[in-house]
Amino acid sequence: MKKSPDQPLATKEELKQDLRRAWTELPACLADAEGYLAEIPLDLDRGQVERLLDFLTQMLIQNRTLNLSAITKPRDVINLHVLDSLSLLPLVDQETKRLEGKQKTACANGDCVPLSLLDVGTGAGFPGVPLKIARPELDIHLLDALAKRLRFINNSLNSLAFTTKTNFALQDSENITSTSSYPPVNLFHARSEELGRDAQYRESYDFVTARAVARLSALLEYCLPLVKPGGVFCAMKAKVDDELAETGKVAHILGAELEKRVDFNLPLSAGERTLLVYRKKKSCPAKYPRHNNQIKKAPLIG
Secondary structure, eight states, X not given: OOOOTTSOOOOXXXXXXXXXXXXXXXXXXXXXXXXXXXXXXXXXXXXXXXXXXXXXXXXXXXXXXXXXXXXXXXXXXIIIIIIHHHTTHHXXXXXXXXXXXXXXXXXXXXXXXXXXXXXXTOTTTTTHHHHHHHOTTSEEEEEESOHHHHHHHHHHHHHTTOOEEESSOOOGGGOOOOXXXXXXXXXXXXXXXXXXXXXXXTTOXXXXXXXXSSOHHHHHHHHGGGEEEEEEEEEEESSOHHHHHHXXXXXXXXXXXXXXXXXXXXXXXXXXEEEEEEEEOSOOOTTOSOOHHHHHHSOXXX
């Protein structure tokens, strides 16, 4: 929350109270919601809400020096970051049930492998961190090209008692021991096309998502090589019709098909949102993803 030069910056306690007020107002904003928006489960318990508010407070404070987000008003943070992130929950829960069905015997014995979810271009941690707070049993992986963002997320998650693993150097003060029994959050400092060419991660995720990272044609090439055959990629978009028309058969070239399109409006006239759900039907051709400069200069067309 930015103040004019002659006003003191809000304290940590003031920011958290503003965020708490905005969160408690959300159910009233959604009371008359219809369609997909009404399906989003805001079933967080008290502890989860506190974790979420603590994370958002830390983000707003760090944002003063790290430039994590252009969204700084508490009500906008709740609506445009949190609710937008949690809009994935119906899809994530559906895929979790599908995976558990495939592991019926293992789950009956308590040996279920959790849904693996990769958030490409996570930025300040959206949607990955709200999803982890809402569904801590998920195997969440966060990818970003800027290490300073990931260091912020790492420190914040550790302070919320989540275990983290990173592929980049941390200062000693950042190595905080956690006793969490949930899967750790994996933080990757890399580009998606690099991860997509790495045999360890290529086609290894049940659910991949990306929020406002690139135009759809490029996004499909960045993300679909990371999805397991049978898994899904969900592009989180606004005003997507022109981009969707550009893609033609790009998803098919990369081994996937558009399975579902979900359109909804965020409350308080915050804008239209579209979730494009692509199902991976077969392995992606080995030549994809190409190098980033090739993807940018010559995007795939159908």
